[in-house]
Amino acid sequence: MxxxxxxxxxxxxxxxxxxxxxxxxxxxxxxxxxxxxxxxxxxxxxxxxxxxxxxxxxxxxxxxxxxxxxxxxxxxxxxxxxxxxxxxxxxxxxxxxxxxNKKDPLSKAMVQLLGMFAELERNFIISRTREGKAASGNYGGLKPKLNSKQEQEVITKLSQGVSKVVLNKQYGVSRATILNISRKVV
The missing domain is CATH 3.40.50.1390 (Resolvase, N-terminal catalytic domain)
Incomplete structure (x- = not known):
């Protein structure tokens, strides 16, 4: 019906x-x-x-x-x-x-044109988003807890035998952060 x-x-x-x-x-x-x-x-x-x-x-x-x-x-x-x-x-x-009427060429063409314009619009949005991220240097995600100098200090101390528990307390970060840094060395 x-x-x-x-x-x-x-x-x-x-x-x-x-x-x-x-x-x-x-x-x-x-x-x-x-x-x-x-x-x-x-x-x-x-x-x-x-x-x-x-x-x-x-x-x-x-x-x-x-x-x-x-x-x-x-x-x-x-x-x-x-x-x-x-x-x-x-x-x-x-x-x-x-x-x-699936065979009506004008209706079919109109829908296809709309599809092309939607794809074009989407590509423009993606392109502008990428350009904005590149210009700002902000690609998303969490900021590192420690800067590169601090990471090098942690790596050095780990190689000297300092425990991860001591390091996470010393730098005020989680044990997981210290563990992730230690994995970069391997």
Whole structure:
């Protein structure tokens, strides 16, 4: 049994969902999920999760515009992948996207272009992150407990037979830290 399920969302709490809901109702949607994208507001994520949980194979999810699913292109594509996996058709009224006709070259090309742009966006983010880490020298992880001079002192004292317990107390670090330094020597 195929059902038309609408999804309406806006960017801020001050915006109204009425016009989208009316358009989706005119299109024939039996049920409409609604959410808001506002900064700390989780309503859009919750509404989208509820929509995804609700739809079944053969249903059609309808939005007025593609960006109503999410502000991030990668999230839009994740939704489209989920719909495909669940055998749910997707329609974006204003862009003329309709995934029901797998042979429609325009819809197929549009989804593929969106995929390419999402991949490009992801690659830009990764590249900028790497550049930022390289520029700052901060690659993440915990900072070493001891500097290189202190590590050399620990190595020297270990070779002289000083116990790890004495060294961890002397340098104010855990026994595991001293043990890890001792393993570097081997």
């Amino acid at each position: 195929m059902a038309l399920i609408g999804f309406a969302s806006v960017s801020t709490n001050q915006q109204d969902l009425t016009s989208q809901a009316e358009r989706l109702t005119e299109y024939g949607c039996e049920k409409i999920f609604q959410g808001k994208h506002s900064g700390k507001e989780e309503s859009n994520k919750q509404a989208l999760a509820s929509l995804i949980d609700y739809v079944r194979s053969g249903d059609t999810v309808v939005v007025t515009k593609l960006d109503r699913l999410s502000r991030a292109l990668s999230q839009v594509l994740n939704c489209l992948d989920t719909f495909t996996d669940k055998q749910v058709v997707f329609v974006a009224i204003e862009q003329g996207i309709d995934t029901s």
